[in-house]
Amino acid sequence: MPLLENGQIKDDNWQIAIEGESLPSGDVLVPLARLAEGLGRNGDGRLGVLLNAGDQVEDLRVALPRLSCVQVTFPIFRDGRGFTQARALREHLHFKGEIRAGGHILPDQYEFLLRCGVNSVVVPEGVDASVWQKAHEAFTVAYQPAVLNEQPEGFAFRRKLL
Amino acid sequence: MSHAPHSPLPVGHYAYDEVDRTFLKQRVAQFRDQVERRISGALTEEEFKPLRLMNGLYLQLHAYMLRVAIPYGILNSGQMRTLAQIAQRYDRDYGHFTTRQNIQFNWIRLEDTPDILALLADADMHAIQTSGNCIRNVTADQFAGAAADEVLDPRVHAEILRQWSTLHPEFTFLPRKFKIAISGSPQDRVAARFHDIGLMARNGENGRPVFEVYVGGGLGRTPIVGVKLRDDLPEEDLIAYLEAILRVYNEFGRRDNIYKARIKILVQALGVDEFRDRVNSEFVAMDRARYRLDEGIVAAIRARFGVPDFDPAGQAAEKLAQQRKADRAFDFWVRTNTHAHKQPGYVSVTISCKPAGGIPGDVTSSQMNLLADLADQLSFGELRITHLQNVVLGHVRQDKLYGLWQTLEQNGLGTANVGFITDIVACPGLDYCALANARSIPIAQKLSERFASPDLQREIGPLRLNISGCINACGHHHAGHIGILGVDKRGEEAFQITLGGAADQDTVSIGQIIGAAMSEDETVDAIARIIDTYLARRTAGEQFIETCRRLGTAPFKDAAYATA
Numbered sequence: 039m040p041l042l043e044n045g046q047i048k049d050d051n052w053q054i055a056i057e058g059e060s061l062p063s064g065d066v067l068v069p070l071a072r073l074a075e076g077l078g079r080n081g082d083g084r085l086g087v088l089l090n091a092g093d094q095v096e097d098l099r100v101a102l103p104r105l106s107c108v109q110v111t112f113p114i115f116r117d118g119r120g121f122t123q124a125r126a127l128r129e130h131l132h133f134k135g136e137i138r139a140g141g142h143i144l145p146d147q148y149e150f151l152l153r154c155g156v157n158s159v160v161v162p163e164g165v166d167a168s169v170w171q172k173a174h175e176a177f178t179v180a181y182q183p184a185v186l187n188e189q190p191e192g193f194a195f196r197r198k199l200l
Numbered sequence: 201m202s203h204a205p206h207s208p209l210p211v212g213h214y215a216y217d218e219v220d221r222t223f224l225k226q227r228v229a230q231f232r233d234q235v236e237r238r239i240s241g242a243l244t245e246e247e248f249k250p251l252r253l254m255n256g257l258y259l260q261l262h263a264y265m266l267r268v269a270i271p272y273g274i275l276n277s278g279q280m281r282t283l284a285q286i287a288q289r290y291d292r293d294y295g296h297f298t299t300r301q302n303i304q305f306n307w308i309r310l311e312d313t314p315d316i317l318a319l320l321a322d323a324d325m326h327a328i329q330t331s332g333n334c335i336r337n338v339t340a341d342q343f344a345g346a347a348a349d350e351v352l353d354p355r356v357h358a359e360i361l362r363q364w365s366t367l368h369p370e371f372t373f374l375p376r377k378f379k380i381a382i383s384g385s386p387q388d389r390v391a392a393r394f395h396d397i398g399l400m401a402r403n404g405e406n407g408r409p410v411f412e413v414y415v416g417g418g419l420g421r422t423p424i425v426g427v428k429l430r431d432d433l434p435e436e437d438l439i440a441y442l443e444a445i446l447r448v449y450n451e452f453g454r455r456d457n458i459y460k461a462r463i464k465i466l467v468q469a470l471g472v473d474e475f476r477d478r479v480n481s482e483f484v485a486m487d488r489a490r491y492r493l494d495e496g497i498v499a500a501i502r503a504r505f506g507v508p509d510f511d512p513a514g515q516a517a518e519k520l521a522q523q524r525k526a527d528r529a530f531d532f533w534v535r536t537n538t539h540a541h542k543q544p545g546y547v548s549v550t551i552s553c554k555p556a557g558g559i560p561g562d563v564t565s566s567q568m569n570l571l572a573d574l575a576d577q578l579s580f581g582e583l584r585i586t587h588l589q590n591v592v593l594g595h596v597r598q599d600k601l602y603g604l605w606q607t608l609e610q611n612g613l614g615t616a617n618v619g620f621i622t623d624i625v626a627c628p629g630l631d632y633c634a635l636a637n638a639r640s641i642p643i644a645q646k647l648s649e650r651f652a653s654p655d656l657q658r659e660i661g662p663l664r665l666n667i668s669g670c671i672n673a674c675g676h677h678h679a680g681h682i683g684i685l686g687v688d689k690r691g692e693e694a695f696q697i698t699l700g701g702a703a704d705q706d707t708v709s710i711g712q713i714i715g716a717a718m719s720e721d722e723t724v725d726a727i728a729r730i731i732d733t734y735l736a737r738r739t740a741g742e743q744f745i746e747t748c749r750r751l752g753t754a755p756f757k758d759a760a761y762a763t764a
Contacts, residue, residue, distance in 0.1 A: 115250075115373070117455055119455075121372075122450045129486065146230075180369075181365075182365075192217065192219050
């Protein structure tokens with residue numbers, strides 16, 4: 039499925055590990071259970087981890103310097119655990135690589151994802167990027183600090199968006 | 201002399217600036233777009249539901265209901281007039297004050313809601329996070345900034361929490377709703393231990409506040425008294441520590457069963473020590489500087505709160521004493537409906553929204569406009585909604601009370617029953633609510649009629665009576681000295697009685713069901729017999745709840761089920 043990043047739709051060159059099959063060459067996302075296998079892979083591709091909603095981010099601590107990408111998953115848009123996982127990756131584990139969000143996500147949640155440290159969203163084929171961009175531009179102020187370290191807006195915890 | 205506000209800042213609550221107003225306009229535009237996407241089909245009802253809920257819009261039995269936020273229960277006269285306008289133009293000319301110090305409109309059309317939100321935004325109001333699985337309206341002591349027993353006005357911190365929780369990127373899709381209350385008085389008037397987080401503020405040694413932090417309390421299907429997590433949380437760590445609690449909850453709270461999803465279930469499942477350990481691990485690991493609540497931030501928010509410009513006490517107390525001596529009915533009203541103020545010559549007044557036979561918490565648009573006028577004339581333009589569904593004028597000069605009472609009397613708002621058996625808290629029940637098993641309003645009205653006699657109510661003395669139309673307990677029946685719970689008994693509406701609940705800080709307890717459900721009329725009769733038993737068996741000066749604790753529920757149960 040395509041990827042939305044910085045308001046643009048682009049092709050996703052990452053492959054997702056298929057259960058019961060050996061890992062392909064190239065960039066691949068593996069589930070947490072196959073992390074060791076991914077780390078032991080010989081080849082030129084980059085490695086990423088596909089986190090499920092119940093996974094502990096802390097389990098990535100040791101491997102994180104060797105990961106290029108972590109994908110957090112929303113089994114349904116109401117399940118907000120991915121927000122905490124993304125924020126913890128940035129704040130606790132100081133992850134500098136790509137964090138993408140996949141699963142069932144609404145454009146209305148886009149800004150929250152970005153402010154929790156997510157870079158890109160896996161979106162359905164044929165999606166209208168302008169709806170997501172509009173959601174991103176809906177607000178020019180936020181009321182709390184976030185991992186993006188936005189500039190203060192006036193006083194208190196207000197932050198300038200955009 | 202008029203007390204119309206001459207300060208540019210509203211008394212008792214935060215004054216919006218252009219940044220805040222721009223934000224609200226953007227929020228209205230966002231919701232207008234969401235409504236259009238719903239109508240066009242771009243959003244499914246399932247997808248639209250949490251978005252509308254986070255703007256306070258419920259779909260009830262007969263219509264949409266809009267719940268408007270009244271942060272920490274404070275609003276100014278202009279905002280009250282806006283609510284009156286909404287009641288008149290978009291509802292059936294009334295509104296309903298809720299136990300979270302908010303107001304609900306019960307007969308709203310979906311297509312009108314963007315315009316209503318725009319009208320609210322023009323008055324610096326909104327409906328953000330009055331529903332949904334997010335941090336809800338932060339409640340505070342209805343006598344904040346006025347009470348003689350207060351050590352600290354909690355509203356500045358309530359506003360800081362309101363702002364911090366507004367569209368929080370991480371905590372807007374929690375396992376379940378999340379309610380925070382804050383008090384600045386050792387007399388807990390916010391039911392701190394019946395909240396997801398309850399905060400009790402006091403002055404610390406360095407001149408900055410510290411907070412007792414309670415977590416995991418709540419009513420609903422599983423009533424639990426909150427446990428103390430911290431005794432002396434420093435002010436500068438308030439936001440960081442709450443972030444830590446919410447992070448642990450968001451990560452580990454159950455999502456497989458909505459009835460097991462509140463933080464209280466997580467705290468019980470882990471045990472308080474394990475829960476505290478997880479919060480502390482998060483707290484020590486996090487970037488505390490990012491979330492530090494500096495003195496400068498508190499000062500900046502405080503600077504946007506107007507403060508009352510009190511007049512000297514003069515002869516106000518003496519004049520009031522004379523008027524009370526001369527008019528017995530007035531004297532009774534002063535006894536029940538006023539609360540001691542820290543400023544000499546002033547009192548806080550609770551205006552009862554519970555007239556005999558009335559619907560608890562319902563107020564008409566003309567009453568709202570009258571309340572707004574009275575606030576301008578007598579209380580620096582400030583009004584407060586209480587979690588017991590009444591309205592408070594926080595700062596009234598004692599020599600203005602008599603005139604105020606006469607005006608209230610003429611407008612159906614002069615009932616002298618605050619804290620008495622007819623000061624009933626009730627949820628909307630099956631008259632409106634899609635979840636209810638039984639109607640709360642008719643039984644509240646019958647009980648209100650039954651005990652309407654002022655002499656009888658004074659004879660009975662302080663008594664909290666709470667009614668919920670189902671086990672979700674929006675009427676807080678477990679916290680009532682007498683609680684009534686509506687149930688479905690083979691397709692008929694029926695009611696169980698609970699006894700012994702209390703929400704006061706030192707004696708907090710959960711009411712216990714005394715027996716099988718009865719019909720509406722049988723329940724009203726049973727409660728009358730319970731009261732007779734109390735009157736017959738109390739010792740001198742003993743309040744109902746005290747007799748209940750001393751005797752246990754057995755004699756009351758016998759009385760309740762005794763057939764005539």
